[in-house]
Amino acid sequence: MDSGLLYSGGKDSTLAALLLEDFYDVTLVTATFGVADAWDHARRTAEELGFDFETVELDRDVAGEAVNRMVEDGYPRNGIQQVHLHALERAAEMEFDAVADGTRRDDRVPSVSRAQAQSLEDRHGVDYIVPLAGFGRGAVDSLVNETLAVTTGPSEQIPKADYEDELRNLLADEHGEEAVAEVFPEHTQTYVRGFARADGDDAATDEAPRAESGTPDAK
């Protein structure tokens, strides 16, 4: 059976892929509005981990609506949610037996209700799977630590390879850089480099280098 998993290159969606790979032929699918080529980071991680990789194109109108919604709200939650549901619809239209994402038990967003899941499955004739829906933060951290080599840092420094990065770009283009700072609270992002080394030392998690002095405007 084939499954397409919405993939950002971060630890959650990578772990979700590892949970599925014994049971499905997993293709990592990065959704893009075609605004930036951040998806290339995801492609590289997918290759490093040995997974098939595809991109799926999202509707630019949805990006516009999501950005407007974020600016209105002053926070990104509802806009991200809109885009995630759209990305799931697009993935469900592809030729997979199952579509999946990296949402965890403790995520507030995106959040797909049982009714939304059932509707997606019925309309597209696919199974919708959330491998980490029953894993809390502690379990995810333990598994990532044992399994993956991860770079961690503030979100503006870590190449997050999905639509979130593009939404930030669009937000900056249409509403100015200060809108990005207003809408997106600073948070920590992860980028998966590959598998953890088999010797099991704790060097698997690196901090991203902070901006050096002399580059205060580094993007």
Add this chain to the structure above:
Amino acid sequence: MDSGLLYSGGKDSTLAALLLEDFYDVTLVTATFGVADAWDHARRTAEELGFDFETVELDRDVAGEAVNRMVEDGYPRNGIQQVHLHALERAAEMEFDAVADGTRRDDRVPSVSRAQAQSLEDRHGVDYIVPLAGFGRGAVDSLVNETLAVTTGPSEQIPKADYEDELRNLLADEHGEEAVAEVFPEHTQTYVRGFARADGDDAATDEAPRAESGTPDAK
């Protein structure tokens, strides 16, 4: 890392074990009130599948309360829920890094809220994992079909190796056989015999033999 998974010998908890086994040393744990030895079916399946097996003893008072609750309600949901939460507490007191169960996305019962999960984790210093929380009926059926050899039949004929069987026994002892029929709607149960044959034919799912004529009172 070690995990203890509440195990009934059915398809859901067996599939949950297979999802975890790449990441944890999984012990299958069957909870028992010591009323019956139905757990022995689970032990045999665990052995067939190559998993470690343990039983954990539940408090008889909890069984009594649950049975009274079921009779009052006229349906088993709340009683089962009480017993399941108690079984999770007992499993969390064991020496595992993580405890888990076979609950699926579409199950109405047992149902452990996010707050209950977090509380269990905080009080016992364990992770609580629900490997099938993000899998709907369709995905579970596909995976079981590809992976396991299963016997299916009405619940009174299938040896369900966990506390549900004991609760039925207690209910019959204390309130008569007719109380069991009143409280438990007839439903289909599964019993895992082992792995599906590698040749992938569809003989993996058997119907349990119906009671033969001449044995109308077969239990």
